[in-house]
Amino acid sequence: PVTMENPAAYSANIENFIGTVKLPVGIIGPMRVNGLNAKGDFHVPMATTEAALVASYARGAYVATKAGGISAALLYEGVIRTPAFVFGALFDAGRFVEWVVSNIEVLKTAAEATTRFGKLTSLEPIIDNDVVFLICRYTTGDAAGQNMVTIATNALCQAILQSCPVPVRAWYIEGNFSGDKKASFLGMITGRGRKVSASVVLPGTIVQKFLGTSVQAMLDYGQVANLGSHLSGQLGAQAHFANGLAALYLATGQDAACVAESAVGITRMEARGDDLFVSVTMPNILVGSVGGGTGLPSQSAGLNILGLKGAGHATALAEVAAATCLCGEISIVAAIAAGEFTRAHENLARHR
Incomplete structure (x- = not known):
């Protein structure tokens, strides 16, 4: 009552x-x-x-x-979100990673524009043939930050889709790589x-x-x-x-x-x-x-x-x-x- x-x-x-x-x-x-x-x-x-x-x-x-x-x-400290991008071939995946590495500051600006407190501290690509995972790591101020990093990463991904010349077949906001709500070796070694x-x-x-x-x-x-x-x-x-x-x-x-x-x-x-x-x-x-x-x-x-x-x-x-x-x-x-x-x-x- x-x-x-x-x-x-x-x-x-x-x-x-x-x-x-x-x-x-x-x-x-x-x-x-x-x-x-x-x-x-x-x-x-x-x-x-x-x-x-x-x-x-x-x-x-x-x-x-x-x-x-x-x-x-x-x-x-660093909360991770790991979007995944699917390409037509390994060659395209490699070109995509090259573009991302060359445009870190643009992507950082897009992500941080969505939050007063979140800061993108690192962005690490992981290639598995025609699939690329981006390990996006953020500090989140005094919040646990799960929603914060999701929204920021979505903005980062939209910036990629708008500007990257490499054709993307499909993309997903979370590629199940981050260890979100599950035990993982990534979390054990790098922390989340x-x-x-x-x-x-x-x-x-x-x-x-x-x-x-x-x-x-x-x-x-x-x-x-x-x-x-x-x-x-x-x-x-x-x-x-x-x-x-x-x-x-x-x-x-x-x-x-x-x-x-x-x-x-x-x-x-x-x-x-x-x-x-x-x-x-x-x-x-x-x-x-x-x-x-x-x-x-x-x-x-x-x-x-x-x-x-x-x-x-x-x-x-x-x-x-x-x-x-x-x-x-x-x-x-x-x-x-x-x-x-x-x-x-x-x-x-x-x-x-």
């Missing part, structure tokens, strides 16, 4: 609107982040129906904060969205006292889990990035389907003397502090809890997302290493 009192608030985000779906929201934190952009103690909202998830991430945040906090850095690395060194005493296990036990399990990742053909090697990302994305108005690509990355655990170094590197974090679902009432409240709503906060939000995933990795590895994983789910889910 409350939702339907103001349906116009949702009109930019949904069609055939009939109402909203409520999800439980929990909080973890304070989670201390010592990042390039995210600095301070954050309370992170997480929307999920999975019992034990918030408790696990909260435990990871607690020990990471006890250890002095999580270092985090945005390494790179914001690439962030986060790490913490956990003293051995903290591991024993608060995680109920030892540094060596976590390393032993981590070695087996890493082998499992390789043998099963996973892209990257991590325990459960998707859990934390999905809960954070839902609570803050991000595109939840992007978890398919955002949950790709690497978790590392190494001994540092008697202590445990843990890091995550995540090349495809697609978040924004403006646009999309960030203005919806509940999701806006979620960003306000973080203190990261509005312009100027997207890079910090990406670092918080990676730090949150790091906390989840710490907790789940400790739980499995200690033999407590099943019991925790029984106590917090099935038997309560």
Whole structure:
């Protein structure tokens, strides 16, 4: 009933609107982040129906904060759209690429004319015989930028069609090369969205006292889990990035389907003397502090809890997302290493 009192608030985000779906929201934190952009103690909202998830991430945040906090850095950013062009022969495809490379500035101007914030930072052609993909990479300001780059790329393609002398048999705004909403090797290597690395060194005493296990036990399990990742053909090697990302994305108005690509990355655990170094590197974090679902009432409240709503906060939000995933990795590895994983789910889910 409350939702339907103001349906116009949702009109930019949904069609055939009939109402909203409520999800439980929990909080973890304070989670201390010592990042390039995210600095301070954050309370992170997480929307999920999975019992034990918030408790696990909260435990990871607690020990990471006890250890002095999580270092985090945005390494790179660029949202990709990859239009495809079909030609009559390989020769025409080669001529097309030659023309594109010679007219980068014209195409950049056409793309950037559609947006105040998007900037075309690179354009890379990929030839497969008579088909050419153009990897168009953009920075998108404080927005996640999926719609922004689609509209900009369409303008770029129209400029090509109007001026390029090479006949195009067919073209498509997205050639399914970009990795949009799917795990891909391209995303793993070059990134799509914001690439962030986060790490913490956990003293051995903290591991024993608060995680109920030892540094060596976590390393032993981590070695087996890493082998499992390789043998099963996973892209990257991590325990459960998707859990934390999905809960954070839902609570803050991000595109939840992007978890398919955002949950790709690497978790590392190494001994540092008697202590445990843990890091995550995540090349495809697609978040924004403006646009999309960030203005919806509940999701806006979620960003306000973080203190990261509005312009100027997207890079910090990406670092918080990676730090949150790091906390989840710490907790789940400790739980499995200690033999407590099943019991925790029984106590917090099935038997309560």
